[in-house]
Amino acid sequence: MLDGNAVRSVDRAASLLIALGESQGEAGVTELARRLGLHKSTASRLLATLQKRGLVEQDDDSGKYRLGLAVVRLGGHAERTLDLRSIALSELESLARNVKETTTLEILEGDTVLTIAYSDASGMGRDRSGRSSPLHATAPGKVLLANQPERDVIRLSKVGFTPYTSHTIVRVDLLLEELARVRKRGFATAFGEFEQSVNAIAVPVYDQRTSVVAALEVRASGNRILPSRVPELVERARDAAAVITERIGGVVAPV
Amino acid sequence: MLDGNAVRSVDRAASLLIALGESQGEAGVTELARRLGLHKSTASRLLATLQKRGLVEQDDDSGKYRLGLAVVRLGGHAERTLDLRSIALSELESLARNVKETTTLEILEGDTVLTIAYSDASGMGRDRSGRSSPLHATAPGKVLLANQPERDVIRLSKVGFTPYTSHTIVRVDLLLEELARVRKRGFATAFGEFEQSVNAIAVPVYDQRTSVVAALEVRASGNRILPSRVPELVERARDAAAVITERIGGVVAPV
């Protein structure tokens, strides 16, 4: 975990930040300390230090901690800094306008899929960048998983696949079949497998060396995406993905 | 800067993160070290530690560092965690729909004004949460500044007020007069003072104890907001601000 040349206290503080992000809302010192195997006085000191920089905030009443405004600001800066995101965004927007649906760019992040860019044709939607979704129940998740070694799928299956809806694929053998289909056809679908009334398709985004670095998704609620419309959406999505590939020129944020 | 009980290395690492956010794009180890008064070997070690957690990334070619994906994800989490933002968002959206313009919620953050929520009536705009703007040249900035002690304005004037356009108020005496007007009328305007063709109005958002915790802004490009329209926008914005005040119930993210 902590190899050779790393600063222990900083590594611990970073863990605290990330743990605080994973626990939705607030978390107490004792709870965090236990979760990370730290002494609670250590956790308290580290959190107090982070608080001075605004990275975390403490609730006046409960004494619990939550992520701070500095993190929001940093996140805004980071979004603008990261290569793939900014490059991809204009393509996502034009695709969203063309098909009149929501489009996102997703990458593999640990055992989840992370939304790094988002465009919304209908208008008022919130930018959903920064959200994580499951690999086995989403179209981009399947695209990314289909390009990982099969042992990773097996490993994930040990933990188990959460059945978000009645359509979620939870049996590992069926998921492996589905991933083979994805590889063969070059795109993935997910019809109400994560959220009941959301259908989506996704295609891979390659870098110059033809390895998959992201997945481009077209998503819509309810019955706006029917099987009959899939070929058209896939084709348009592939065009957009090709443009992104061309523009990133091999320079992709390493994951 | 670093009082008594704080962990030095963590404090330094936090400074590095924030400095990396402020420098747009990438920054080198030596540059960051000089800016913060650190030895470059120290900066290198701290950055390497942050990299292990994905908080920063290193460019393969240049060796320079930039903010990492973990920060994006944390930012997403933080946005959802922070109280004011989520509570205010639905109000912002409905106001944006009503007046058919962009609406934002802004708070004071150091010597700048920080956008913590954003809604865009026209549709395809990017969520601009997380951005910082100047206090003296924006409508929400004036609202927030008008509720700060006058000595803060004086202090800011020592650094000088950047003239973004020919309409920007740069003389401290004129700014103080403007702030008095803002206090008296209960709202602020900014007509092309920050960006040439952007006009905006802003009203204060109070907490239960009648102190100003944020500013609600209505903004539009070009000539969509003329003086004749200001009274109507201010009235609608005040209604929205009142609803937000009611809903936050005194629980506001401390700044």
Add this chain to the structure above:
DNA sequence: TACGTCGTTCCGCTGGATGGGACTAAGGGC
């Protein structure tokens, strides 16, 4: 009142963080 739990503070010890400097690689100028 007595108890459990929370987050914080104090303090002595020690091992981890520090910074000087060596090292290597990549430009830029001549």
Add this chain to the structure above:
DNA sequence: GCCCTTAGTCCCATCCAGCGGAACGACGTA
């Protein structure tokens, strides 16, 4: 080609800063 500067990283002896144990005050509960 060469040298010189600049970059980021690595190594190591020194020493002080971070560590964890324990005590503390505040709070809610039985």
